[in-house]
Amino acid sequence: MATISIPNPAPSAIEDAEKLRKAFQGWGTDEMTMIDVLAHRNAAQRKQIKIVYEEQYEEKLLKRIESEISGHFERAVYLWIFDPVERQAIMANIAIESKVFDFPVIIEIACVNxxxxxxAVKQVYQSLYKRSLEEDVASHTTGDFCKLLFALVGTYRYDGEEINTELANTEAKILNDAITKGQFNDNEIIRILSTRSKAQLNTTFNCYKDAQNRSITKALSTETPNDFAIVLRAAIRCMNNPKKYFDKVFRRTLQKSGTDEDTLTRLVLTHAEKDLKEIKELFQTRTNMTLEQAVAKKTSGDYKNFLLALIGN
Amino acid sequence: MATISIPNPAPSAIEDAEKLRKAFQGWGTDEMTMIDVLAHRNAAQRKQIKIVYEEQYEEKLLKRIESEISGHFERAVYLWIFDPVERQAIMANIAIESKVFDFPVIIEIACVNxxxxxxAVKQVYQSLYKRSLEEDVASHTTGDFCKLLFALVGTYRYDGEEINTELANTEAKILNDAITKGQFNDNEIIRILSTRSKAQLNTTFNCYKDAQNRSITKALSTETPNDFAIVLRAAIRCMNNPKKYFDKVFRRTLQKSGTDEDTLTRLVLTHAEKDLKEIKELFQTRTNMTLEQAVAKKTSGDYKNFLLALIGN
Structure with a gap:
């Protein structure tokens, strides 16, 4: 479930656009009003506000936001305006073009959706960048990472319920053979993970656990893992239990020294409208701290206020 | 342009279903009536006939056809009933599951569409077989063939006009370097061919020709080609000039000794409703023989009559 709260009845898009316009005008910016309006509207409402704002005031809302605010607050608000599909396409492009290819973003988009x-993300990506997500991933990665990411992003998986238990047993064995040999980049591992349906993979992972007395992710983290094994593990967790995966990423991000605002922004924005409530509960159980408390400790100012509003403080 | 001729006005689906029913009844089957009805209706009309037939006579039309006729004629009529997208999904499955993996079928589906x-073909494939086309291709092929076919089938290419000439030049050079070294299975060749848009690839192939004074397909056929180079070449020709490619396949199929009915059926069925008119013209220019004459020499009986009706005799 989502964590954003939307007033009922919500103000009209005309009222909201007007409030934003007023927040931008005069001396300085009224950030609290911006947060008040934008953090408490869903994707469809934000889209409507953007349309109305641009009609009424003949200026681009995003351009205006960029000129009014800055830093992590600006980046977060900017990305938040978009609907989840557009935002993922934009985040994918940022991840691909950043100095260090940002694997988790691509893995999450490929494996959680x-x-x-x-x-839909790939279609929006093409309309924004005039290239396919596949070609950008393939031309910005090399070796085994390229093989895996390209296959994960490319495949249009079967999404039905139909599963083949015999096949699951066979492929669990193939996975185990490769993993115990430390051959994480084995073509068969990549083939199985990137092409089978999530329902089929789930069955395969269960067969794996039944036969080996440990889960495949456990096996991947104990068999002298390398960078590639870590990426494989992330892909499996994103497909198998995304909420648990994201709880973990939240904990890792919030518990390490310093603040990784890009990751934090991505996590909050991606889930606030979707399943952040459940992730928050997992987080609290594991850390004896609410997500709000943890985020508040790591952030400050308008950026903090904005994230906390999205988390449902 | 299509080669099938449809009467104007066409009979209603009820009349057609009735004619088929009469053709099936009594002693033997009236094949000429079957051909007369089915070879002269487009995909939408055939679908309608099937629906009406099954409502009126409470039996599956395809089952009845299977029980009435046999051999290559039966297989051709059976496949013809489906619309082009369904038929391609079925043909892909037959190609994948046949004793010898039938590369050209998959290459054509991946590269011509x-x-x-x-x-759309992948969506129908999933609804028919409860698996993705990608997983079936990947699990029925190995090595370089698997890499190439999986990538061609998987990628959702950018379909717009936007091209990058500088990139085309760079990638033409990459392709040439690998080809002149005989490294046809180079990852870069597979990446470029499987992920770039057709418009981009066209530009790249033109850059290749300008720089090397020979086309990439020419280079692939002269640099000590192996089986993999032949498949690569087919993929390039399917993307670059499918009509010329199919003219060539028609010629190869009709000029060799014996008859390859499966290929012949596929070629005629796939193009009769689409672009067989232009392929016929190319064929006649290259062979001094009409396609009808060449097909008539290689086939006989109802199968021959059916194909000739589709070719627009």
């Missing part, structure tokens, strides 16, 4: 959601 | 047409 349903096949049709991923397809 | 537009990205959205390919997506």
């Amino acid at each position: 349903s096949p049709n959601e991923l397809l | 537009s990205p959205n047409e390919l997506l």
Whole structure:
């Protein structure tokens, strides 16, 4: 479930656009009003506000936001305006073009979305960048990472319930053979993880656990893992139990020294409208701290206020 | 342009279903009536006939056809009933599951269709077989063939006009370096061919020709080609000039000794409703023989009559 709260009844898009305009005008910017309006509207409402704002005031809302605020607050608000599909396409492009290819972003987009959601992201990506997500991933990565990411991003998986238990047993064995030999980059591992349906993979992972008395992710983290094994593990966790995966990423991000604002922004924005409530609960159980408390400790100012509003403080 | 001729006005689906029913009844089957009805209706009309037939006579039309006729004639009529997208999904499955993996079928489906047409075939494939085309291709092939076919089938290419000439020049050079070294299975060749848009690839192939004074397909056929180079070449020709490619396949199929009915059926069925008119013209220019004459020499009986009706005799 989402964590953003939307007033009922919500103000009209005309009222909201007017409030934003007033917040931008005069001396300085009224950030609290911006947060008040934008953090408490869903994707459809934000889209409507943007349309109305641009009609009424003949200026681009995003351009205006960029000129009014700055830093992590600006980047977060900017990305938040978009709907989840557009935002993922933009985040994918940033991840691909950043100095260090940002694997988790691509893995999450490829593995958490349903096949049709991923397809929608790819379609928006093409309309924004005039290239396919596949070609950009393939031309910005090399070796085994390229093989894996390209296959994960490319495949239009079967999304039905139908599974083949015999096949799951066979492929669990193939996975185990390769993993115990430390051959994480084995073509068969990549083939199985990138092409089978999530329902089929789930069955395979269960067969794996039944036969080996440990989960495949456990096996991947104990068999002298390398960078590639870590990426494989992330892909499996994103497909198998995304909420648990994101709880972990939240904990890792919030517990390390310093603040990784890009990751924190991505996590909050991606889930606030979707499943952040459940992730928050997992987080609290594991850390004896609410997500709000943890985020508040790591952030400050308008950026902090904005994230906390999205987390549902 | 299509070669099938449809009467104007066409009989209603009820009349057609009735004619088929009469053709099936009594002693033997009236094949000429079957051909007369089915070879002269487009995909939408055939679908309608099937629906009406099954409502009126409470039996599956395809089952009845299977029980009435046999051999290559039966297989051709059976496949013809489906619309082009369904038929390609079925042909892909037959190609994958046949004793010897039938590369050209998969290459043609992956490379001739537009990205959205390919997506439609993949969607129907999933609804028919409860698996993705990608997983079936990947699990029935190995090595370089697997890499190439999986990438061609998987990628949802950019379909717009936007091209990058500088990139085309760079990638033409990459392709040439690998080809002149005989490294046809180079990862870069596979990446470029499988991920770039057709418009981009066209530009790259032109750069290749300008720089090397020979086309990439020419280079692939002269640099000590192996089986993999032949498949690469087919993929390039399917993307670059599918009509010329199919003219060539028609010629090869009709000029060799014996008859390869499966290929012949596929070629005629796939193009009769689409672009067989232009392929016929190319064929006649290259062979001094009409396609009808060449097909008539290689086939006989009802199968021959059916193909000739589709070719527009």
